[in-house]
Amino acid sequence: MKTNSIGIGFRKDFADEFIDNSNFSPDFVEFAPENWVDMGGYWKKILDKVTEKYPAICHGLSLSIGSAEDLDMVFLKKLKKFLDQYNIEIYSEHLSYTKAENAHLFDLLPIPFREDAVKHVVNRIKKVQDFLERPLVIENVSYYTPVAAEMSEEEFITNIVNESGCKMLLDVNNVYVNAFNHNYDTKAFIDSMPLDKIAYLHMAGHTKVSDDLIIDTHGQAIIDPVYDLFDYTVSKINPVPVLLERDFNIPETNELITEMSRLKEITTKHWEGVKCF
Amino acid sequence: MLLNETIDIQNRVARYCKSGIEEDIPGVTKNRLHNYRRLIYNIVDDTMSTAFPITKEWLSRDEWDMLVSDFLANHSAQTPQVWKLPSEFYSYVKNNNYANRFKKEALNDLLFIEWIEIEVHTTPDISVPEYKADGDLLSDKLILNPHFRLIQLTYPVHNHHAGEASKNRGNWYLLIYRNQETNAVHFMQLSQLYVFIIEQLTDNPMSVSDLIPLINTAFGIDDEATLLANLKPFIESLAAKTVILGYSNK
Numbered sequence A: 001m002k003t004n005s006i007g008i009g010f011r012k013d014f015a016d017e018f019i020d021n022s023n024f025s026p027d028f029v030e031f032a033p034e035n036w037v038d039m040g041g042y043w044k045k046i047l048d049k050v051t052e053k054y055p056a057i058c059h060g061l062s063l064s065i066g067s068a069e070d071l072d073m074v075f076l077k078k079l080k081k082f083l084d085q086y087n088i089e090i091y092s093e094h095l096s097y098t099k100a101e102n103a104h105l106f107d108l109l110p111i112p113f114r115e116d117a118v119k120h121v122v123n124r125i126k127k128v129q130d131f132l133e134r135p136l137v138i139e140n141v142s143y144y145t146p147v148a149a150e151m152s153e154e155e156f157i158t159n160i161v162n163e164s165g166c167k168m169l170l171d172v173n174n175v176y177v178n179a180f181n182h183n184y185d186t187k188a189f190i191d192s193m194p195l196d197k198i199a200y201l202h203m204a205g206h207t208k209v210s211d212d213l214i215i216d217t218h219g220q221a222i223i224d225p226v227y228d229l230f231d232y233t234v235s236k237i238n239p240v241p242v243l244l245e246r247d248f249n250i251p252e253t254n255e256l257i258t259e260m261s262r263l264k265e266i267t268t269k270h271w272e273g274v275k276c277f
Numbered sequence B: 001m002l003l004n005e006t007i008d009i010q011n012r013v014a015r016y017c018k019s020g021i022e023e024d025i026p027g028v029t030k031n032r033l034h035n036y037r038r039l040i041y042n043i044v045d046d047t048m049s050t051a052f053p054i055t056k057e058w059l060s061r062d063e064w065d066m067l068v069s070d071f072l073a074n075h076s077a078q079t080p081q082v083w084k085l086p087s088e089f090y091s092y093v094k095n096n097n098y099a100n101r102f103k104k105e106a107l108n109d110l111l112f113i114e115w116i117e118i119e120v121h122t123t124p125d126i127s128v129p130e131y132k133a134d135g136d137l138l139s140d141k142l143i144l145n146p147h148f149r150l151i152q153l154t155y156p157v158h159n160h161h162a163g164e165a166s167k168n169r170g171n172w173y174l175l176i177y178r179n180q181e182t183n184a185v186h187f188m189q190l191s192q193l194y195v196f197i198i199e200q201l202t203d204n205p206m207s208v209s210d211l212i213p214l215i216n217t218a219f220g221i222d223d224e225a226t227l228l229a230n231l232k233p234f235i236e237s238l239a240a241k242t243v244i245l246g247y248s249n250k
């Protein structure tokens, strides 16, 4: 995967565009393995075509790294086989939990920012990395309320990344959403992240549902303040791949192409000719 | 290890999201937690609405909402893959007898057939033994397309509106198969004899000549000429539909 490259989430809703639209040429794609593992027939053929055409990253949904539950070894075995089969080098997951009391919930619940949770997550990250024989990349998530926090979100993330030795997927939109919802300073938050550990970046749109709440829907275009924060973030880090997430309310493909071009303009401005610093 | 206190807090959040019943959860911002409950409810509702569009249309709004909210509250989802969750929803509704409660007898069959359509559409690709497109109907082995399910319904929801189907209790046999070329899923109603034939071919590829004595034993049909006259168009129609892929003489 080239470092200054802009990818987009591969979704069934606009799958044909990835194969047939010659104007649409993301540098790479990202998809959730949960949506494709065990899939045969029509959709497998589409996935095969897409992964033949583009380099791919997998971004998981149900690993539930923050759960008290045991890791789901049956799923992890399938996942490993899948990642091997499609030659996926980067596998990322959310710093959240999606399972409790033996029930999957299919949404990203906020882990209490506490010392025992840091240790627990660090332990599980190591187990997953050992089993999958590839690094696990952990993403900062949007959250709508802290739960029984004993430290800040920055401390929580930084401690986990540093103690586990994992890489980070920094979602710039999530930083913006959380800063808005919990009154942080966005740039100070970016500054506090382990910026030398970033594997790649996420960018997305969100939905403001009230005067004091934004929901991370991935259903709108990216707004200017998030581009500004992206510009700031890119200026601070070494070149890495950047992924545009769009899951709902899919617009005309040209709008996605325009968003990706705008992201590339920003990364090129900062990273052109830059190897490392 | 997570402390018991942290586990308990995480469980309370999850329990609230499932049931909507308030829990005592420390250190949360007022009026924010319900967003998680709403997001999770919507994910389950959307997943089931997409998987079971005909069932949803048939039930009243209240009945549908009751199924979704009871399922979320009372069932512990086992699959990490949300697109497989409709299978658990079907089992939950069937095992908890909502068909009786709603006085909608065909409910289980309708959910079942809608799920099986997804299952056949998505079922992992199975490799097929070698075959040739043309062969001798009588002596060559018939090679089945393995991407199918044979099911039995009590109500004919496959060709009747579910309300009408509820009045037609019986034994309905269906072949639900994935076309090998288009990957589209189709239904075919079968008689018991034809179910028997497909079952035999599934267990062990064989020729029509091999089938005839088996049919004779199972159904007592010994008029070979009439049987062959019936089998030929049936086999040909299965071949046209890619249920039979071809022939093998190995």
Ligand SMILES: [Fe+2]
Pocket: A139, A171, A202, A245
């Ligand atoms: Fe993200």
